[in-house]
Amino acid sequence: MEKKDLLYEGKAKILYLTEDQDMLVQVFKDDLTAFNGTKKGRFQGKGGICNALSTFFFEYLENYHVPTHFQKSLSENEMLVRRLEMIPVEVVVRNIATATLAKTYNLEEGKVLPYPIIEFFLKDDRLGDPMINEHHAYALGHATPEEMRMITRVASKVNAILKAFLDRRGLLLVDFKLEFGKSGKDILIGDEITPDTCRIWDKKTNKKMDKDRFRYDMGGVDKVYKELLDRVLNQ
Ligand code: CDP
Numbered sequence: 001m002e003k004k005d006l007l008y009e010g011k012a013k014i015l016y017l018t019e020d021q022d023m024l025v026q027v028f029k030d031d032l033t034a035f036n037g038t039k040k041g042r043f044q045g046k047g048g049i050c051n052a053l054s055t056f057f058f059e060y061l062e063n064y065h066v067p068t069h070f071q072k073s074l075s076e077n078e079m080l081v082r083r084l085e086m087i088p089v090e091v092v093v094r095n096i097a098t099a100t101l102a103k104t105y106n107l108e109e110g111k112v113l114p115y116p117i118i119e120f121f122l123k124d125d126r127l128g129d130p131m132i133n134e135h136h137a138y139a140l141g142h143a144t145p146e147e148m149r150m151i152t153r154v155a156s157k158v159n160a161i162l163k164a165f166l167d168r169r170g171l172l173l174v175d176f177k178l179e180f181g182k183s184g185k186d187i188l189i190g191d192e193i194t195p196d197t198c199r200i201w202d203k204k205t206n207k208k209m210d211k212d213r214f215r216y217d218m219g220g221v222d223k224v225y226k227e228l229l230d231r232v233l234n235q
Pocket of ligand 1 (some may be wrong): 090099100199
């Protein structure tokens, strides 16, 4: 399907309209950003890797009847997605304590949590994405209790599926972020599932295989993204 007018350009992706009003083309850029867009970088091939990983994870989740906006792959760095009315709530699921969670609750870095923690953040860069709970989501008019229940259920299910899958590849799913949107009455996962939006560590060495290498200037972000793609696709 052909790209028409630009609908939205984000930090790492661009969305274009198509001739079908229900479908968009999502293009993955080679750009990397962190800390609310204040830190910028890029590496050649990053968009292709993130498109391939997101495609893989979305197709994998569809096998488990998890609804996502993914329709089909179009090219190395483009996928066709269903147009959604996005819910401005970022849903974070955490299995292992690190970063803000470890600091806030004085947990040992790398501690495996006995239960996953689900957190919600209001998606608003100007406000710095403040943490909210379900009640804020209702009161601010972003989602109904039924929608938040559905979102929570899907986020837990995605966690169980992806955690088990990555474990079989020798990888730990530390935490990740999902975004949801509405298509008629349906609530689907939108956005992307990539090492930009997940923390993934090697199970044996705890080597970080995600955007933290860029956030914290650890080096080799391009190498670990490529290695992650190879390991996920089992090449
Ligand atoms: O503050 P801290 O880094 O501990 O947590 P966070 O920013 O809430 O990140 C938790 C997980 O969600 C990480 O895997 C991030 O990559 C992801 N995340 C994201 O993809 N986009 C955001 N706007 C916020 C978090």
